[in-house]
Amino acid sequence: CPLLAVPLDVGFWHEIDPEEAENDIKGSITYNGDSAGLPARLTIGEFSAFDMSAPTPARCCPAIGTLYNTNTLESFKTADKKLLLEQAANEIWESIKSGAALENPVLLNKFLLLTFADLKKYHFYYWFCYPALCLPESLPLIQGPVGLDQRFSLKQIQALECAYDNLCQTEGVTALPYFLIKYDENTVLVSLLKCYSDFFQGQRTKLFPFSLLMYFTPMFSFLFLVSHSWTLSILSSSFQSVEVLCFRDRTMQGARDVVHSIIFEVKLPEMAFSPGNLLVFENWEFNAKGGAAEVQRLNLSFSRLAESSVDLNLKLMCWRLVPTLDLDKVVSVKCLLLGAGTLGCSVARTLMGWGVRHITFVDNAKISYSNPVRQPLYEFEDCLGSGKPKALAAADRLQKIFPGVNAMGFNMSIPMPGHPVNFSSVTLEQARKDVEQLEQLIENHDVIFLLMDTRESRWLPAVIAASKRKLVINAALGFDTFVVMRHGLKKPKQQGAGDLCPNHPMASADLLGSSLFANIPGYKLGCYFCNDVVAPGDPPTSLGLVPHQIRGFLSRFDNVLPVSLAFDKCTACSSKVLDHYEREGFNFLAKVFNSSHSFLEDLTGLTLLHQETQAAEEESN
Incomplete structure (x- = not known):
């Protein structure tokens, strides 16, 4: 099966250097979501x-690549594609010879x-290529190919899934591009490529299975790596075969x-390897019919028109209503939305309307049938299949x-x-990973x-x-009440007692300054867990009134x-809690x-x- 690339989207071209340059880039390869029989997909993140x-996205394997960007259409057409292919193939060959490919497949x-x-x-033009090495002689097919369900029983398939998932969890990944497997009627074991010597030690059967996540x-x-690295060390001279x-x-539809x-x-084959008998498999992008694909052309003039229209609307609002509003700062700010339900969907749409271009969601729920009527980013089709x-x-x-x-x-x-995570080492380790990922996102x-x-x-x-020292906006809904508040933005540790946070993208003397009535500096404002302890007041800003919190009561x-x-x-935000968190993690x-x-x-x-x-109450009584 050939490997197909998903068309490059708008965001990728925003990040690319328009000058002629060579850069390392990263993509991901998956079958997930596609019908059976379709080729694997290479996706490049926007x-x-x-x-x-x-x-790397879930159930995807990472892929590393090199971007060759040309600055004229003529240089794009006349680029020495054969030379680029040979250079990439030699890099693969060197990683095999050095053993680096075993450590990092x-x-x-x-x-x-x-x-x-x-x-x-x-207008944007692009062409993908997937370099590979070929053995100097053809590989005789001994058996197959057949579907996994024709060779494995249901018990074996379930054991394979379990062993594979456990190995992925141990390695801290959601998918492995290559791994070893050995099996019998009752058990299925998997391991990493670099462990092949110990994993197959004492093996006397004809089957030396190696697994490949993607057939591409x-x-x-x-x-090629198998033949070079393992022919002499594992496979006997009487049979040199592998199962793949x-x-x-x-x-x-929600089911694995x-x-x-x-x-x-x-x-x-039995062979000695040298650069002289190294063959490069020329493989520029295939089309859906398996033939060589033509150069891909992407017309984004419509996207530019849409972006200009959005920016114009904001600039008019700024010009007529809020001249001091810094739209460049709004566009560059990165917003993390924890929760993608009723609040998350509405906040995201509002942020986009204000020109925010970087929005990240975190949620662990799936879309249910009750969601689309209240949460405007979802439709009925999103509920199907769990x-x-x-x-x-x-x-x-x-993005749509x-x-x-x-x-x-x-x-x-x-x-x-109050939600224990110490029932097992697996649960504790997963909680640790969740905390680390949340820390990185924040x-x-x-x-x-x-x-x-x-x-x-x-x-x-x-x-x-x-x-x-990140700005936090908190919103919560009750049956007929709501609260929206901003947490106090703590002072950076290295600054003096009277300093605020001047480098924060949303910071300003107005936003973080004293309140009008309570004379409370912005960095001393309470958080969601400590907000009901003093009398109310209202802080002013250049945008008008930007309160510390808004509490609404629909009934009145x-x-x-x-x-x-x-x-x-x-x-949550007291010095005792923060000190313990920063010391003990x-x-x-x-x-x-x-x-x-x-x-x-x-x-x-x-x-x-x-x-x-x-x-005190008892004494007063």
Whole structure:
């Protein structure tokens, strides 16, 4: 099967350097979501292609590539494609010889991307290439190919899924591009490529199975690696064959499907390898019929028109109503929305309307039949087959509404106080990974929106954001009430007692300054967990009134605009909680997750305060 590339979208061309350049880029390869029989897809992230450390989407394998961008259409057409192909193939060959490909098999998943961007007309040209190595002689097919369900029983297939998932979890990935497998009627074992010697030690059967997640061009390089690295060390001279399992792992309508995987056995040649007998398999992009694809051309003039219209609307609003509004700052701000439900969908649409271009969703729920009527980023079709993940579907819908937005979604859980995570090492390790990912997401964004449906789920991001000095906007809905508030933006540790946060993208003397009535500096404002402790007041800004919090009561059509000091015994933003978090990290968080709410109350002094209050009441009686 050939490997097909998904067309490059708007965001990728926004990030590309228009000058002629060579850059490392990253993509992902998957079968997930496609019908059986279709080729694997190579997807290049719109805004993450140039971030080599960007996370790989679920059930996808990473692929590394080289971007060759030309600055004229003529240089694009006359580029020496054969030379580029040979250079890439030699890089694969060197990684095989050095053993680097065994340690990091992703090095076999090499691709090239040749581009030209005509910025005057907003026409973009590109051509993919997938270099691979070929053995000097053909590989005789001994058996197959056949479907996995024709060779494996249901019990074996389930054992394979379980073993594969456990290995992925151990390695901290959602998919593995290549792995080893050995099996009998009752068991299926898997391991990493680099462990082949120990994994197959004492093996006496004819079957030496190796597995390939995707059946596409890099399989040739994989078999080349097998022949070079393992022919002499594992396979005996009487038989030199391997079974190859093309493990196609996908989710269709909410159910996992691997039975369309195929398995076959090939005979490997006895040969000595040298650069002289290294053959390059020329493989520029295929089209859907399996033939050589033509150069792809993308016309984004319509996208530019849409973006200009959006910007014009904002500029008119700025010109006529708020001349001091810095639209460039609004466009560049990165917003993290924790929660993709009723609040998350509405906030995202509003942010886009204000010109925000970087929006990230976090949610672990799936879209249910009750959601689309209240949550405007979803439709009925999103509910079918147990429902799409909310965060991913919301990000996808934002990009359909306006292709110029950089929207991403993360399907993940947020650990909560009083919700134990120590039942097993697996659960504890997953909680640790969730915390680390949440910390990284908050670090990479400027404004954090807490839009979840439980109070407990807001605690951890409130603590992390306070520690990292990030601006937090909190919104919550009741049956006939609501509250919207901004947390106090803590002072950077290295600054003086009277300093604010001048480098924050949303910071200003007005936004963080004193309130009109209570004379409370912005960095001393309370958070969601400590806001009901002092009398109300209203802080002014150049945008008019930007209150610390708004509390609405629909039953009497009334809004209250209180402002409150940070509570020194707050269970989220007090110095005691932040000091323990910053000193102990996840160990402190694990205590919070696994303890009752009294742990935080004891730590912050709330327990003692309650006791003193109760004693005072008893004395007065």
